Amino acid sequence: MKILKIIYSHNHLNHQPGHEIDKGKFIENYDKPERIERIREKLIVHEMGDFLEPMDFPTSYLYTVHSSTYIEWLKNKSNSLKKNEEYFPEVFGYDRCFDTGTPIMRNTFEQAWLSAKIALSGAKLILEDEDFVYCLCRPPGHHANSVYCGGYCYFNNAAMSAFYLVKEGFDVAILDLDFHHFNGTQDIFYNSNLLTISIHGHPKWAYPWISGYEWENGEEDGLGYNINIPLEKGTEIDEYSRSLELALTEIEDYDPDFLIVSLGFDTHIDDPQGDFNLRTDDYELIGKMIGEAGYPTLFIQEGGYNPEASANAALKFFKGVLK
Numbered sequence: 001m002k003i004l005k006i007i008y009s010h011n012h013l014n015h016q017p018g019h020e021i022d023k024g025k026f027i028e029n030y031d032k033p034e035r036i037e038r039i040r041e042k043l044i045v046h047e048m049g050d051f052l053e054p055m056d057f058p059t060s061y062l063y064t065v066h067s068s069t070y071i072e073w074l075k076n077k078s079n080s081l082k083k084n085e086e087y088f089p090e091v092f093g094y095d096r097c098f099d100t101g102t103p104i105m106r107n108t109f110e111q112a113w114l115s116a117k118i119a120l121s122g123a124k125l126i127l128e129d130e131d132f133v134y135c136l137c138r139p140p141g142h143h144a145n146s147v148y149c150g151g152y153c154y155f156n157n158a159a160m161s162a163f164y165l166v167k168e169g170f171d172v173a174i175l176d177l178d179f180h181h182f183n184g185t186q187d188i189f190y191n192s193n194l195l196t197i198s199i200h201g202h203p204k205w206a207y208p209w210i211s212g213y214e215w216e217n218g219e220e221d222g223l224g225y226n227i228n229i230p231l232e233k234g235t236e237i238d239e240y241s242r243s244l245e246l247a248l249t250e251i252e253d254y255d256p257d258f259l260i261v262s263l264g265f266d267t268h269i270d271d272p273q274g275d276f277n278l279r280t281d282d283y284e285l286i287g288k289m290i291g292e293a294g295y296p297t298l299f300i301q302e303g304g305y306n307p308e309a310s311a312n313a314a315l316k317f318f319k320g321v322l323k
């Protein structure tokens with residue numbers, strides 16, 4: 001019988017970004033604790049897996065992905081703020097952020113590091129012969145590259161867990177199923193032969209707009225190892241599952257020891273940020289296709305901004321994975 005291990009820390013509740021700037025106006029920030037809490041409750045009620053606390057790691061792991069300048073900047077900025085103060089980095093200037101949706105608060109560094117430790121714990125577990133490990137990371141990570149935060153992301157959790165496994169001598173592929181393009185993950189591995197694939201809303205109309213086109217294939221040693229599959233507004237499961245099949249064929253050719261899935265449920269039709277039309281039941285097929293691919297798989301939580309829709313999608317998804 002296949003088993004799911006789930007890594008979760010209630011300390012993510014302390015990550016409470018209040019606002020973001022959208023089209024010049026302050027709006028409520030979408031990265032709410034409920035995103036993770038609803039998923040957790042749903043998986044507990046349906047006895048979908050065993051919950052574990054994250055382990056501790058030295059902060060030196062941050063440097064496997066991020067530059068020391070960026071890490072120090074985030075740490076110093078967080079430490080300089082008063083309780084409940086919310087700082088919006090300048091996009092063009094000294095600050096190291098590429099958008100206006102990613103505020104920094106006094107505990108941001110600590111919270112982002114906790115999220116990364118959840119991913120590192122997952123990597124450690126998957127090395128110990130687990131089949132499937134689900135990391136309930138929050139804040140998410142896939143928009144952060146080695147020198148910038150953005151898109152609610154500060155540290156790239158998927159990339160950090162990938163480096164952890166690579167350092168142990170294993171081949172890893174990353175498949176990103178969040179609605180938004182994984183610009184941070186793509187940047188980090190653009191010159192590397194670690195296979196990175198993303199299925200996402202087309203950048204001609206979807207955030208982060210700056211990247212996600214088919215022609216972004218990698219450079220130098222990475223040439224051919226970055227694959228983008230941008231899809232149109234309103235994409236339904238038929239088209240989506242064809243794209244996923246294509247991605248899984250590429251992964252099969254690459255033949256990794258481990259698969260890392262950056263998992264976002266903002267592909268759900270009821271998500272306020274995504275524009276795909278995937279329905280709750282569709283996630284069972286998506287999960288089944290990934291489970292049947294047969295790799296020990298680490299699932300890293302990314303987006304998903306309708307807590308109830310995400311929870312229902314997560315339940316179906318993991319039912320499919322464990323089938």
Ligand SMILES: [Zn+2]
Nearest residue numbers: 178179180303
């Ligand atoms: Zn997203």
